[in-house]
Amino acid sequence: MNQLITTDAPRAIYVHIPFCTNKCFYCDFNSYVLKDQPVMDYLRALDREMEYTVAQTPPGVIDTIFVGGGTPTVLKHDEMEYFLQSLRRHFPNWAGDIEFTMEANPGTTDADKLAIMKAGGVNRVSFGVQAFQNELLTGIGRIHNTDDVYRSLENARNVGLTNLSIDLMFGLPNQTLDMLSYSVDRALELDLPHYSIYSLKVEENTLFHTMFQKNQLPLPDEEVELGMYLLLMDKMKAAGYEQYEISNFAKPGFGSRHNMTYWRNEDYYGLGAGAHGYVDGKRHINIKGVNPYNEAAANGLPRLDASEIDRDEAMEDFMMVGLRMLEGVSKARFAQQFGGQQLDDVFHKQIARLLRDDLLEPTEAGYRLSEKGLLFGNDVFGEFVGSLVQEHA
Known part of the structure; x- marks a missing residue:
């Protein structure tokens, strides 16, 4: 084929x-x-x-x-x-x-x-x-x-x-x-x-x-x-x-x-029982049980749930998962993924607060966890959970 x-x-x-x-x-x-x-x-x-x-x-x-x-x-x-x-x-x-x-x-x-x-x-x-x-x-x-x-x-x-x-x-x-x-x-x-x-x-x-x-x-x-x-x-x-x-x-x-x-919040195929995938702005999770998965796959994609990720949620995800890496998040990659939007404009308040608390530090490319932020990563990630959704509600 x-x-x-x-x-x-x-x-x-x-x-x-x-x-x-x-x-x-x-x-x-x-x-x-x-x-x-x-x-x-x-x-x-x-x-x-x-x-x-x-x-x-x-x-x-x-x-x-x-x-x-x-x-x-x-x-x-x-x-x-x-x-x-x-x-x-x-x-x-x-x-x-x-x-x-x-x-x-x-x-x-x-x-x-x-x-x-x-x-x-x-x-x-x-x-x-x-x-x-x-x-x-x-x-x-x-x-x-x-x-x-x-x-x-x-x-x-x-x-x-x-x-x-x-x-x-x-x-x-x-x-x-x-x-x-x-x-x-x-x-x-x-x-x-x-x-x-x-x-x-x-x-x-x-x-x-x-x-x-x-x-x-x-x-x-x-x-x-x-x-x-x-x-x-x-x-x-x-x-x-x-x-x-x-x-x-x-x-x-x-x-x-x-x-x-x-x-880096990039696309990937997710295959198998209970697997998650992220393709073209849509996330899915497959049916979890072995026999239910087997039966569902006989007739099509064995999905438990699939949903389009809206831009606000995708931008929050970008920050939460990207800051796990010690290189941090890239302003250029953010603009590339989100149609030219600027990271500093979208998350101005959150970044200012985290810089003030010494949990983030600037890099040539964007921002990363500071030494203190590395120890309190969950506090940093928590700044972004639902932050845009709340602002735009």
Whole structure:
């Protein structure tokens, strides 16, 4: 089938594989325990969604693909091959330097599966490690141990996958400053190109939320958690890593280009159960349940909801996600996305207030978080939530 190559189609794809070996205690993602799930039916439904999607919005050249979950690497070898072939068939035009990331859990990636992933185009793997103490891992519902981490990374390198990242978490139940320090030191010994280090958020509809409500979740206090963030920033900087986003650190040139698509408020295809997409000023979310998604994809795009984003909301989003990046927001990119409107005119009051409070600082291109703003990012983002909607109401 000849596909029209467009210049303004999304250049990024997110695909959701919603299956996990078990549900972690903190996880509120759209994921389901793998046992007895109709995995192959799901992958066929995903293939149909791809077909409907490219018919509606023909793809151009794809710069980044990110496969998240769930745990995409719980797919069996034949399932993984089928899935990767689907992607390549429907989105055949890949940039020569494409970044193709797949999330993985340590212990779900044998050498053969990693070789299948690499042959299918995956060139970046992000492992959910979270901590280097087995007792902490057990306490958050992870089923891997630290030995699995080292084995999985070795397997990946042995098949030629070298662009590797790991996730760590801080602010975990019973975690101390020393424990985080130990985890960061072990992570840095691996000499990887990229690290994501997040604070625990207690989300509704999780086991941790239930425990929190009952006062049974022994979390570090706010002062300790702030100390953890300062510690990890210092350690990463001392090791030569650039903090290019609030929670992400990379060697030069190894920042996640896919995530930058989100932070720059640019378009992306969103495929799979519960996936979000942003195409041509419209956001959508797909049906979340596996069987309902499979049934819906038999007859068309499996949408739960779709809405046009009005300009005010899009401009607020631009500021909230863009300021997560340490480079900050660009006045030129703002004008380009919003028909020549000037960032300083639109957000004059908010920016003046944040500059006065030393939470923002000017750059040659626009504005970024100050050192103080980095520690109180949520206060900065809160300045923009609904601000234009209220002004224009």
